[in-house]
Amino acid sequence: MGKKTLTNFSLRMATLLLTLIITAPSIIGAKKYAASVPYKMKDNVAVLKTPAREKGQKSVLELAVAPIKTVRIGFVGLGMRGAWAVERYMFIDGIEVVALCDKYPEKIAPMQEVLKKNNRRPAAEYSGEDGWKQLCERDDIDLVYICTDWLTHTPMCVYAMEHGKHVACEVPIAMTIKECWDLVNTAERTQRHCMMLENCCYDFYEMTTLNMAQQGLFGDIVHVEGSYIHNLNNFWNEYQDNWRLEYNQKHRGDVYPTHGMGPACQLLNIHRGDRMKTLVAVDSKSFNGLAAARKNMGASTFANGDHTITLIRTERERLLEIQHNVYAERPYNRMYQLTGTEGFANKYPSEGYAFKNGNRLVAKIPEAASIKDSEQFVDDNLMAKIREAYLPDLFKQIEEKARKVGGHGGMDYIMDYRLIYCLQNGLPLDEDVYDGVEWSCLNELTRISLENGCIPVEVPDFTRGEWNKVKGFRYATK
Numbered sequence: 001m002g003k004k005t006l007t008n009f010s011l012r013m014a015t016l017l018l019t020l021i022i023t024a025p026s027i028i029g030a031k032k033y034a035a036s037v038p039y040k041m042k043d044n045v046a047v048l049k050t051p052a053r054e055k056g057q058k059s060v061l062e063l064a065v066a067p068i069k070t071v072r073i074g075f076v077g078l079g080m081r082g083a084w085a086v087e088r089y090m091f092i093d094g095i096e097v098v099a100l101c102d103k104y105p106e107k108i109a110p111m112q113e114v115l116k117k118n119n120r121r122p123a124a125e126y127s128g129e130d131g132w133k134q135l136c137e138r139d140d141i142d143l144v145y146i147c148t149d150w151l152t153h154t155p156m157c158v159y160a161m162e163h164g165k166h167v168a169c170e171v172p173i174a175m176t177i178k179e180c181w182d183l184v185n186t187a188e189r190t191q192r193h194c195m196m197l198e199n200c201c202y203d204f205y206e207m208t209t210l211n212m213a214q215q216g217l218f219g220d221i222v223h224v225e226g227s228y229i230h231n232l233n234n235f236w237n238e239y240q241d242n243w244r245l246e247y248n249q250k251h252r253g254d255v256y257p258t259h260g261m262g263p264a265c266q267l268l269n270i271h272r273g274d275r276m277k278t279l280v281a282v283d284s285k286s287f288n289g290l291a292a293a294r295k296n297m298g299a300s301t302f303a304n305g306d307h308t309i310t311l312i313r314t315e316r317e318r319l320l321e322i323q324h325n326v327y328a329e330r331p332y333n334r335m336y337q338l339t340g341t342e343g344f345a346n347k348y349p350s351e352g353y354a355f356k357n358g359n360r361l362v363a364k365i366p367e368a369a370s371i372k373d374s375e376q377f378v379d380d381n382l383m384a385k386i387r388e389a390y391l392p393d394l395f396k397q398i399e400e401k402a403r404k405v406g407g408h409g410g411m412d413y414i415m416d417y418r419l420i421y422c423l424q425n426g427l428p429l430d431e432d433v434y435d436g437v438e439w440s441c442l443n444e445l446t447r448i449s450l451e452n453g454c455i456p457v458e459v460p461d462f463t464r465g466e467w468n469k470v471k472g473f474r475y476a477t478k
């Protein structure tokens with residue numbers, strides 16, 4: 001090598017080295033996930049920053065507002081879920097549909113038809129990307145009911161509360177921890193109700209089991225499971241502008257945790273005597289998800305693993321296990337399983353209960369004396385008796401109507417009925433803003449865990465220290 005060549009070579013090497021030094025952090029940074037809220041590692045656990053409660057904000061635990069005799073509603077998002085909601089509300093007394101909104105105006109006319117068929121006044125119409133803002137700005141609406149895609153939920157809820165409205169919003173209500181705090185802070189500042197519409201809390205088996213758990217039939221609860229396992233391979237094209245597959249294509253983690261979380265967290269009295277403390281997530285490779293994205297979007301990558309499992313430990317050292325899989329060729333399953341020191345409940349694939357011999361069930365159902373041990377599920381006769389004895393009276397009264405109106409077998413109707421009943425009677429809602437964000441927060445927390453080698457992540461306390469103030473979950477009644 002001549003002197004000139006050597007100089008050229010050294011120059012090239014020096015330039016390469018310099019480029020590497022300058023770009024190294026961004027190369028590493030490109031792989032690292034930038035969380036929506038800063039976090040620090042503390043004793044090997046990722047701890048996210050909790051913002052201080054601002055002056056003028058006040059807790060909305062057990063929030064009650066003045067009774068609203070006729071609840072005036074504005075519906076935003078009239079796709080599959082929103083259209084069903086408008087139909088269901090035709091069977092609820094004491095409501096008025098004041099406004100209808102969808103980005104696409106052609107989705108409004110069929111809903112006006114529904115109102116007409118039910119002898120109701122036509123509603124005001126809003127459309128376009130930002131039509132919902134005008135709907136929120138009206139002064140004759142009490143409740144904004146949101147059924148749009150995931151990325152629009154939090155901005156819409158915040159804007160509606162800032163304009164004095166109560167909000168009910170489809171699941172998940174927030175997709176990042178920043179959004180979770182935006183919702184909490186806005187609800188605390190405006191003192192408005194902010195309910196995430198988690199319908200799975202209102203299924204008959206879940207409500208019966210929750211009542212049994214509250215009466216101590218399972219002893220101390222040790223472990224609960226919940227999931228959203230639903231093969232969506234034949235549904236991807238149904239979502240407007242492909243929003244769901246597009247979101248999953250870009251996001252790793254449990255992107256749809258709330259159907260599993262809601263009923264499980266109610267069993268554990270989360271922020272009503274216990275709180276989630278630490279989680280860890282694992283996921284599989286993307287198999288069917290990637291295949292769906294190749295077919296439907298021409299994509300060659302897919303961030304969301306086919307199966308994601310999250311384990312959470314609570315302050316009172318109990319366990320929650322949550323799973324997500326919307327790609328598997330297998331039957332639908334929300335798991336819903338409870339293991340206690342004295343009994344066991346399992347919903348899928350068939351509903352069952354098992355108890356230790358001598359369970360206090362006997363006091364209400366004498367036939368329960370036949371239970372030998374918890375190795376066997378109770379028989380059909382006992383199952384029917386348990387259901388009769390433990391479905392809360394509150395729901396027995398509306399069961400027939402709920403099943404007739406429908407919506408996932410009646411649970412959607414019960415959810416809407418309860419929301420309107422509580423508003424009409426000035427009562428706290430069954431699901432408050434803290435529930436909504438606790439059940440949604442897995443979205444980003446699992447992502448932080450997964451993208452950093454499955455590290456433990458602390459679950460933020462969205463009540464800011466008040467998780468033990470309310471003792472146990474209950475349905476408010478007059």
Ligand SMILES: NC(=O)c1ccc[n+]([C@@H]2O[C@H](COP(=O)([O-])OP(=O)(O)OC[C@H]3O[C@@H](n4cnc5c(N)ncnc54)[C@H](O)[C@@H]3O)[C@@H](O)[C@H]2O)c1
Nearest residue numbers: 077078079080081082102103129147148149170171239240
């Ligand atoms: N609780 C349940 O059992 C359940 C079941 C299905 C869906 N969902 C949830 O319901 C929501 C809607 O799902 P879907 O299946 O009806 O989807 P969809 O695609 O059928 O409907 C979404 C609607 O929102 C509208 N929209 C989007 N941006 C808008 C904007 N800026 N302004 C007004 N309208 C806008 C779209 O035009 C579309 O009509 C999602 O959050 C989903 O997770 C819940």
